[in-house]
Amino acid sequence: MGKRGILLILALPLLFFLSGCGKTKLKKVFDTKPESIKQYDTPPGADLNVPAGLGGNGFKGEGWETNNDYTSLGSPKAVKGGSFNISFKDFPVTLRTEGKESNTAFNAAIASLLYEPLLNLDPATNDYIPSLATHWQISPDKMTFKFRINPDARWADGKPVTSEDVLATWKLMADAGILSPYVNEVYGAFEQPVAESKYIVSVKSKHLNWRQFLYFANSMRILPAHIIGNLSGKDYLEKYQFEYIIGSGPYFISTKDIKKNESIIVRRRSDYWGEKEKFSLGRNNFDLIKFEFNKDENLEYEKFKKGELDLIFVGRAQWWEEKFSFDEVSRGIVVKKRIFNEIPRGISGLAFNMRKSPFDDIKIRKAFCYLYDRKKFNEKLFYNSYFYISSFFPGSVYANPRNPVTGFSPDSAAALLSQAGWKERNSEGWLVKDGKILEVELPFVKPQDRYLTVYQEDLKKAGVKLDLKEIDQMTVFKLGNERNFNLITINWSGLQIPNPESVMSSTSADSANTVNYSGLKDSGIDSLLNLYNISFGNEQRIRILKQIDSLAVNYYPIILGWYPPYIRIAFQNKFGFPECMIGRTSDETIAFTLWFNDPGKYAEYEQALTDKNIKLPVSDTDNKYWLDKK
DSSP states (O other): OOOOSOOOOTTSOOEEEEEETTEEEEEESSOOOOBOOOOOOOOSSOOTTSOGGGTSTTOOOTTOBOOOOOOOOSOTTOOOOOEEEEEESSOOSOOOSSSTTOOSHHHHHHHHHHOEESEEEOTTTOOEEESSEEEEEEOTTSOEEEEEEOTTOBOTTSOBOOHHHHHHHHHHHHOGGGOOHHHHHHHHTBOOOEESSSSEEEEEBSSOOTTHHHIIIIIOEEOOHHHHTTOOHHHHHHHTTTOOOOOSSSEEOOGGGEETTTEEEEEEBTTOTTTTSGGGTTOOOOSEEEEEEOSOHHHHHHHHHTTSOSEEEOOOHHHHHHTSOSHHHHTTSEEEEEEOOOOOOOOEEEEEOTTSTTTTSHHHHHHHHHTOOHHHHHHHTSTTOOEEOOSSSTTSTTSOTTSOOOOOOHHHHHHHHHHTTOOEEOTTSOEEETTEEOEEEEEEOTTTHHHHHHHHHHHHHTTOEEEEEEOOHHHHHHHHHHTOOSEEEEEOOOOSSOOTHHHHOHHHHHSSSSSOTTOOOOHHHHHHHHHHHTOOSHHHHHHHHHHHHHHHHTTOOEEEOEEOSSEEEEEETTEEOOTTSSOTTOOGGGHHHHOEEOHHHHHHHHHHHHOTTOOOOOOOSEEOHHHHTO
C-alpha cells in the first residue's frame, strides 16, 4: 500500500479543511457509526431445546461436509468506518430483489449486502464455503441435499434464522405470482423442502441436474419467514415494490433513506451476526454506502471530479483517453485503474425479435449483421480497446472457435436483402416490398448514439430506414421483458457458471420476463441443454456448451458487439484495499464490500486537495493480480 505520510488516531475526531475540486467545507472523516434495528433480544447460540443430532448445541458435523480452509479477500488491515459514494445510471423499476423486473445489476448489488445464501463460493477456487449454513450433505444419487443452519445466524430485527425461513423463501421463488417464469422453473424443479429441525433443512430435486445444489445452496438468498411466510407471490410484488425486507446480511436499508429517482443509503449493522466469522474478515467496512442515480453521464463525471462520488466506472474508451487526464489525476488525487481479472464476459449488441417480421427471416438478420461495422467503431470511436464477440460465452473456454464472424460487407447484405424480396427502391432510396419500406425502430440509451448513428447511415446506404428512439435503460429493460420490440440494445453480464437455458431454451423463448429476448427455439439446443444438465464432468460440459454455442450463434439472433479485456475505474485516492482490488470473477461493485477508508491515505488526500504542490504516489495503471495467479 506504500508508506503513510500522516498517522491518525481513530479514537479522536478527525477534522480536515477541504478546499479544491470546486468545493470548500469542513468534513469529518470517520463521523459515521454502525446502527441497529434490532427489536427482538434473542440470546446467542442454539436453542437449548434442539439436540446436537438435530443441529443444536454439541453438533459435531460427523457425516457432513464443511470448509474452513478457504480464501478471504478482505484485507486484515481494513479499518471500519466512514462512507462510500457511488453512482448508478437508473433508479430501478422495483426495489424488490426477487420477482418481476428485479433482475438488474443494482438489485444484485443490494441483495449481496442485505441477504445471504445458505452457502457461498470461495472467491479463488469456487469451492463451497459456509454462509448461513455451517455444514451440508449431498446424497449419493445427487438428488437430495441437507443443510445445517448456523444457530448464531440472526435477522436484522434479532430473530433467529431457521429452517422455516428456507421453506418460506423457496415457496416464494416457486410461486407463479412473482411473474418470473424462469425462476419458477428453477425452484419448481425441487420438491417442497422439509424442516427436519429448527436448524436442519432438506430438499429433494425432481430430476438429476448438476446445478441443482448450486441453485438451492448459493443462488437462493434467504428471506425471513416471519415477514414473507403468509404472502402470496402477488402480494409480495405489490407490498415490496419500493420497500426493502430486512435481511440477515451486514447492512440494512430504512424507508427514510430511499429517495425515489435520487438516492438510496445503505447502513452497516452494529449487531451483524457474522461479523467475527472468517468470511467477514476485512469486509463490509463502510458504515454508510450511498447510491446516487445519475442518468446524465456528464453530470456523473462532474460530480466525480468534485469529489462527490468516490468511484466511477469508465465505460467509454474515449473518456478514458480524453477526459480522465485532469489535474487531480496527474497529481495522484484521483487514480485510474484497469483491472484484469476473469470476470465472465456477457453478451452485448443488438437483439432481433425473431418472433415477428422482418426478423423472422434469417436472411434479414444476417444482412443487418453485415452492415454493423464493429471494426470502424473500434478504430474510430473506441481507441481499439475492445475484443469482438462471436460467442454466447465470449472470452471463455466454452466459446466455440469455429463460430461465424460477420465482418462489414455491404455487398453481402445487399445480396441477402434481395434474396428476402427487398429488391426495389422508392424515390427516396428506401427498399420497398409489397408497398412498404424496410423500416425498423431501435430504442437506445445515450451514449450509444455515437455508434448507432453510424450504423443508421450504413443501413441508409443499403436502403434500410433505422429509426433511433432515445429512452432510459429501465424502459429498454421493460420492452425486452415484454417482447415489445423489433430490434433492441442489450448488455448482459456473464455467469461464472454458464446457464444457457435462460437465454436460449424453447421454454424461455415462450415466456415473458426472461432474457431470451430473441425468441431462440431449437430442438437440438434443447436436447443438448438436457444433456448439459446431467453432465457432472467439467470437460464434458465444455464440449456440450461449444456445440450449443455453435447452434445458437448460427441462428444470428443477435448482432454481436464487443467487450473490454479489463475493468476501467477511477477513484478518489483515499482508500485501502486488498492487493487484488476486486475478486477473480467480480466487477467493480465489490469495491464497497472489500475497500475501506485508510486513515493515512485519507489525510494525505485531504492535504493534497488544499496544497497544489503535493503529488500523491500512484502505482501502475494496470492491476493484473488475477492474471498472475493463473
